[in-house]
Amino acid sequence: MSIHFGLSEEQQSLRELAHDFSKNVIRPAAEHHDQTGEYPWEVLSKAHETGLLNTHIPAEYGGMELGAVDGLLIAEELAWGCTGIGTAIEANGLAQQPVIIGASDFLKRKYLAPMTEKVSMCAYAVTEPGAGSDVQGLKTTAVLQGDKWILNGQKMWITNAGVADWYFVVALTDPAKKARGGMTAFIVEKGWDGVIVGKKEKNMGQRASDTRAITFENVEVPAENVVGKIGDGWNLAMAAFDYTRPGVAAAAVGLARAAMEHAIQYSSERKTFGVPIANHQAIAFMIADMAMNIDAGRLLCWNAGYLKDQGQRNTLQSSYAKAFCADMAVKVATDAVQIFGGYGYSSEYPVEKLMRDSKIFQIYEGTSQIQRLIISRELMMRNK
Numbered sequence: 001m002s003i004h005f006g007l008s009e010e011q012q013s014l015r016e017l018a019h020d021f022s023k024n025v026i027r028p029a030a031e032h033h034d035q036t037g038e039y040p041w042e043v044l045s046k047a048h049e050t051g052l053l054n055t056h057i058p059a060e061y062g063g064m065e066l067g068a069v070d071g072l073l074i075a076e077e078l079a080w081g082c083t084g085i086g087t088a089i090e091a092n093g094l095a096q097q098p099v100i101i102g103a104s105d106f107l108k109r110k111y112l113a114p115m116t117e118k119v120s121m122c123a124y125a126v127t128e129p130g131a132g133s134d135v136q137g138l139k140t141t142a143v144l145q146g147d148k149w150i151l152n153g154q155k156m157w158i159t160n161a162g163v164a165d166w167y168f169v170v171a172l173t174d175p176a177k178k179a180r181g182g183m184t185a186f187i188v189e190k191g192w193d194g195v196i197v198g199k200k201e202k203n204m205g206q207r208a209s210d211t212r213a214i215t216f217e218n219v220e221v222p223a224e225n226v227v228g229k230i231g232d233g234w235n236l237a238m239a240a241f242d243y244t245r246p247g248v249a250a251a252a253v254g255l256a257r258a259a260m261e262h263a264i265q266y267s268s269e270r271k272t273f274g275v276p277i278a279n280h281q282a283i284a285f286m287i288a289d290m291a292m293n294i295d296a297g298r299l300l301c302w303n304a305g306y307l308k309d310q311g312q313r314n315t316l317q318s319s320y321a322k323a324f325c326a327d328m329a330v331k332v333a334t335d336a337v338q339i340f341g342g343y344g345y346s347s348e349y350p351v352e353k354l355m356r357d358s359k360i361f362q363i364y365e366g367t368s369q370i371q372r373l374i375i376s377r378e379l380m381m382r383n384k
């Protein structure tokens, strides 16, 4: 039996490609998009040209069909550049994943294949104003009339909602059954009558990404736009997270790494009491803690991705990675601000943005509390 943490030559090249892209394209654009909230179309077009967008689409539909670990390498590097832009990119993966897992060949050809040809966005629309952690409490309904489903309801906090061409939507089709076969997933096009997209939210961080509400008023969805089987909505929506949560965690690692690098550089230059602050043990140990936790977080991500690539269930490990890396990124970014002192609190210095950007990792794709709930449930289940 052997174990190794090495990357293949292809993976090393992929990582370098993503790093160079992040350094040369994302970082120079990050401040502008953070300040203006403008959607980073020019960066996304280049990411598409470079082969860093939609990387999991199967080869059968013209995609690169990269593995889970491959995706983590890219996610960490893009997030090292800017997690707002990284989230805009990764949100496509979240919407595509349940379609890759469960949709018909017809839907895959219609909605996934064109995304390999030209830059375009999609969105995962599950959360509602009254149902975030408690997805089972969602109220959007779809009622079959003839050969069409009539969709009514509201979604909230949807990344890419304002720029996406289509949405992965989960609605109640049998309200009494809820998650046990009462929810169905659909692909809904943004341009259809009755689809109303809200204003862009003014978020604390990751301002390059686009977050909005979507209202559905008697939207007619053709029967062929059901993803998977009727009643499969809950399972598809949840199954996507086993692929995407390690990616979100890897992005948190990328942010933390950037914060640590800034902290190392600043602490070697800034002097107090006649020496660089890095010479004060309190600062040096803060940096040592950052490095240990970043490394530990990356290993959790890689383990979750490795299991997925081996075809094994990784729900537990995905939640380990998501909870650990989200909490770790918030701590590392906050400590980086501390190391910068008063300068850290100013938007003139890079770590202020990183602290704002880090917070969302503890909220989206399942809060840190919900990850702990999943972890404890998985452990109890194994103990039965």
Ligand SMILES: Cc1cc2nc3c(=O)[nH]c(=O)nc-3n(C[C@H](O)[C@H](O)[C@H](O)COP(=O)(O)OP(=O)(O)OC[C@H]3O[C@@H](n4cnc5c(N)ncnc54)[C@H](O)[C@@H]3O)c2cc1C
Residues within 6 Å of the ligand: 091, 123, 124, 125, 126, 127, 129, 130, 131, 132, 133, 134, 156, 157, 158, 159, 160, 203, 211, 360, 363, 364, 365, 366, 367, 368, 369, 370, 373
């Ligand atoms: C910027 C942004 C982007 C997002 N992008 C998307 C997207 O693309 N698609 C999408 O569908 N959703 C998206 N979301 C929604 C996100 O997933 C939810 O906000 C999140 O799941 C939390 O739901 P909530 O906001 O309703 O909070 P609530 O569920 O109301 O939770 C409030 C607090 O209570 C805690 N809590 C809730 N239940 C429990 C429990 N059982 N035990 C312990 N603590 C609990 C939570 O951890 C949290 O701290 C996004 C959100 C944001 C802010």
